[in-house]
Amino acid sequence: xxxxxxxxxxxxxxxxxxxxxxxxxxxxxxxxxxxxxxxxxxxxxxxxxxxxxxxxxxxxxxxxxxxxxxxxxxxxxxxxxxxxxxxxxxxxxxxxxxxxxxxxxxxxxxxxxxxxxxxxxxxxxxxxxxxxxxxxxxxxxxxxxxxxxxxxxxxxxxxxxxxxxxxxxxxxxxxxxxxxxxxxxxxxxxxxxxxxxxxxxxxxxxxxxxxxxxxxxxxxxxxxxxxxxxxxxxxxxxxxxxxxxxxxxxxxxxxxxxxxxxxxxxxxxxxxxxxxxxxxxxxxxxxxxxxxxxxxxxxxxxxxxxxxxxxxxxxxxxxxxxxxxxxxxxxxx
Amino acid sequence: xxxxxxxxxxxxxxxxxxxxxxxxxxxxxxxxxxxxxxxxxxxxxxxxxxxxxxxxxxxxxxxxxxxxxxxxxxxxxxxxxxxxxxxxxxxxxxxxxxxxxxxxxxxxxxxxxxxxxxxxxxxxxxxxxxxxxxxxxxxxxxxxxxxxxxxxxxxxxxxxxxxxxxxxxxxxxxxxxxxxxxxxxxxxxxxxxxxxxxxxxxxxxxxxxxxxxxxxxxxxxxxxxxxxxxxxxxxxxxxxxxxxxxxxxxxxxxxxxxxxxxxxxxxxxxxxxxxxxxxxxxxxxxxxxxxxxxxxxxxxxxxxxxxxxxxxxxxxxxxxxxxxxxxxxxxxxxxxxxxxxxxxxxxxxxxxxxxxxxxxxxxxxxx
Numbered sequence: 081x082x083x084x085x086x087x088x089x090x091x092x093x094x095x096x097x098x099x100x101x102x103x104x105x106x107x108x109x110x111x112x113x114x115x116x117x118x119x120x121x122x123x124x125x126x127x128x129x130x131x132x133x134x135x136x137x138x139x140x141x142x143x144x145x146x147x148x149x150x151x152x153x154x155x156x157x158x159x160x161x162x163x164x165x166x167x168x169x170x171x172x173x174x175x176x177x178x179x180x181x182x183x184x185x186x187x188x189x190x191x192x193x194x195x196x197x198x199x200x201x202x203x204x205x206x207x208x209x210x211x212x213x214x215x216x217x218x219x220x221x222x223x224x225x226x227x228x229x230x231x232x233x234x235x236x237x238x239x240x241x242x243x244x245x246x247x248x249x250x251x252x253x254x255x256x257x258x259x260x261x262x263x264x265x266x267x268x269x270x271x272x273x274x275x276x277x278x279x280x281x282x283x284x285x286x287x288x289x290x291x292x293x294x295x296x297x298x299x300x301x302x303x304x305x306x307x308x309x310x311x312x313x314x315x316x317x318x319x320x321x322x323x324x325x326x327x328x329x330x331x332x333x334x335x336x337x338x339x340x341x342x343x344x345x346x347x348x349x350x351x352x353x354x355x356x357x358x359x360x361x362x363x364x365x366x367x368x369x370x371x372x373x374x375x376x377x378x379x380x381x382x383x384x385x386x387x388x389x390x391x392x393x394x395x396x397x398x399x400x401x402x403x404x405x406x407x408x409x410x411x412x413x
Numbered sequence: 414x415x416x417x418x419x420x421x422x423x424x425x426x427x428x429x430x431x432x433x434x435x436x437x438x439x440x441x442x443x444x445x446x447x448x449x450x451x452x453x454x455x456x457x458x459x460x461x462x463x464x465x466x467x468x469x470x471x472x473x474x475x476x477x478x479x480x481x482x483x484x485x486x487x488x489x490x491x492x493x494x495x496x497x498x499x500x501x502x503x504x505x506x507x508x509x510x511x512x513x514x515x516x517x518x519x520x521x522x523x524x525x526x527x528x529x530x531x532x533x534x535x536x537x538x539x540x541x542x543x544x545x546x547x548x549x550x551x552x553x554x555x556x557x558x559x560x561x562x563x564x565x566x567x568x569x570x571x572x573x574x575x576x577x578x579x580x581x582x583x584x585x586x587x588x589x590x591x592x593x594x595x596x597x598x599x600x601x602x603x604x605x606x607x608x609x610x611x612x613x614x615x616x617x618x619x620x621x622x623x624x625x626x627x628x629x630x631x632x633x634x635x636x637x638x639x640x641x642x643x644x645x646x647x648x649x650x651x652x653x654x655x656x657x658x659x660x661x662x663x664x665x666x667x668x669x670x671x672x673x674x675x676x677x678x679x680x681x682x683x684x685x686x687x688x689x690x691x692x693x694x695x696x697x698x699x700x701x702x703x704x705x706x707x708x709x710x711x712x713x714x715x716x717x718x719x720x721x722x723x724x725x726x727x728x729x730x731x732x733x734x735x736x737x738x739x740x741x742x743x744x745x746x747x748x749x750x751x752x753x754x755x756x757x758x759x760x761x762x763x764x765x766x767x768x769x770x771x772x773x774x775x776x777x778x779x780x
Contacts, residue, residue, distance in 0.1 A: 300709065300710050300715045350643060
């Protein structure tokens with residue numbers, strides 16, 4: 081598979097009252113053509129920033145991309161002019177936001193909103209664009225698409241709004257879709273419908289997907305590759321089997337064991353990671369961000385930042401103590 | 414290896430001083446009559462309809478059947494989980510039990526007292542025993558009150574503490590929920606979501622209740638914090654012998670904390686059984702779909718599972734379908750399901766289900 085997107089040493093910092101917050105701190109990852117990459121993290125881990133930086137959607141002030149390269153089909157997105165990046169947003173890279181209720185324009189009909197990118201990027205006439213919009217709604221299983229296209233977002237349920245967002249994001253056949261918590265606001269059965277749909281459309285058109293989420297379960301089901309973020313850094317990355325069945329980082333291990341499992345007996349017990357997610361403006365760049373909550377931490381973790389090292393082909397982990405977690409890892413079911 | 418897991422699982426700093434406090438609290442709880450020892454709450458054919466009005470005179474034109482004929486009971490010291498999607502009526506059940514609403518029909522017995530027949534004064538006394546903890550730890554704490562005032566609000570109203578005892582109670586409560594005693598003079602904005610939820614729990618416990626309704630208490634929290642709060646609630650239950658109703662939309666979390674789980678859909682309980690049976694032998698097609706939709710964080714297990722995708726969305730509770738409420742989305746639905754409402758029946762061993770197609774409730778068919 082060829083590489084579609086390559087993020088190299090991305091540094092996105094936020095400045096607030098003189099404090100520097102490293103939301104994305106020297107991030108590097110790649111997305112191959114047609115691949116589904118999941119970025120997992122808790123609130124404040126920098127997972128959304130890592131993806132919003134790709135489309136240069138970081139609000140300034142307070143945010144600023146301080147360094148790095150984002151190569152999309154060989155071009156560095158950070159070096160493009162504002163006009164050039166606008167030509168990529170919505171056409172080659174589509175975006176699906178968390179809350180369709182706030183992301184959709186309440187005073188435009190759904191059809192008109194789907195038409196917009198078609199007219200701007202594909203130079204379609206109004207009539208053709210309308211027909212295409214109706215067809216897109218049909219593809220995401222909205223019943224009576226002709227009638228529905230004339231309705232406003234408030235007339236749609238949450239699940240239907242999110243499907244309309246997917247239709248909009250897919251309208252210009254993008255090479256890459258970025259979905260930021262696409263199903264967090266939805267009910268479980270609707271979540272399953274929407275994800276299944278997104279995955280089907282994506283597979284049909286060979287579109288790559290970056291899915292940002294805190295839900296470990298949906299990642300296990302759909303992702304080809306998983307990145308775990310903590311404190312603005314990727315702490316572990318690999319295939320879903322590497323991450324869920326053979327995790328090396330103490331944080332990944334803790335996270336997986338903190339989720340109750342439906343398929344196991346209740347006696348399996350729930351593990352807790354003590355403490356709270358860190359205040360990112362107070363993490364020293366020369367330490368492991370997880371050290372304060374980590375049961376395996378040694379002195380070195382406080383004074384040196386662990387590099388992301390390959391444990392076996394394709395599986396990376398940033399932890400000095402990764403060999404010490406063996407017993408806990410093997411006890412995983 | 415098994416020991417290793419145990420040693421790292423939930424352990425709260427209870428011991429020494431706090432242990433004594435707990436023993437004292439258990440002693441303080443009113444003695445329970447023998448025959449009632451087991452059953453603390455019984456809900457009988459509960460209905461809660463909200464009127465839909467129209468026009469200047471607010472004429473009632475329809476009713477939202479938020480809860481429509483729900484029955485269950487809970488044993489002392491156990492947890493009943495109520496799981497359902499938005500609009501299923503799960504939170505309304507909780508609000509009816511704490512009498513935030515005047516119920517439309519049916520009865521709620523708490524320790525054999527019919528709650529709907531209690532007068533204002535009696536109900537006020539009962540409010541000490543039945544508490545509620547709500548979902549949003551940001552909206553449910555008054556930003557202008559100190560933590561100490563928040564925790565003491567109930568005890569001050571009910572005059573259960575005075576003078577020096579106040580200070581002691583706040584300290585005890587904060588310690589019980591794993592917070593530092595010195596937090597008492599701070600304000601809610603100084604705390605994170607997880608800490609705020611601990612404060613909400615401390616407030617709920619301050620009146621020494623026997624029964625707590627937990628309404629989506631972990632839904633707004635991060636995964637690692639969610640596990641802490643679930644662990645804390647389970648630990649408190651063990652120590653203080655409190656009964657919970659745990660309302661949530663995440664089946665795996667609800668199942669983890671509950672002894673029995675009720676699955677609600679459009680104002681009705683579809684299935685009610687022990688939390689282990691719920692995953693192993695789900696009988697109702699809706700429960701089966703819900704379990705299948707809940708992803709399991711293990712790729713080998715999850716990708717090998719059968720996936721049931723429901724069509725469409727939950728119908729409006731103003732105009733629920735005739736017959737079985739689930740018939741519009743059920744792949745097993747036939748003529749009978751569209752006409753007749755299925756009864757909520759015990760199919761053996763306390764496993765209740767409302768479905769025409771489950772063997773034991775109907776001789777004609779099965780899955």
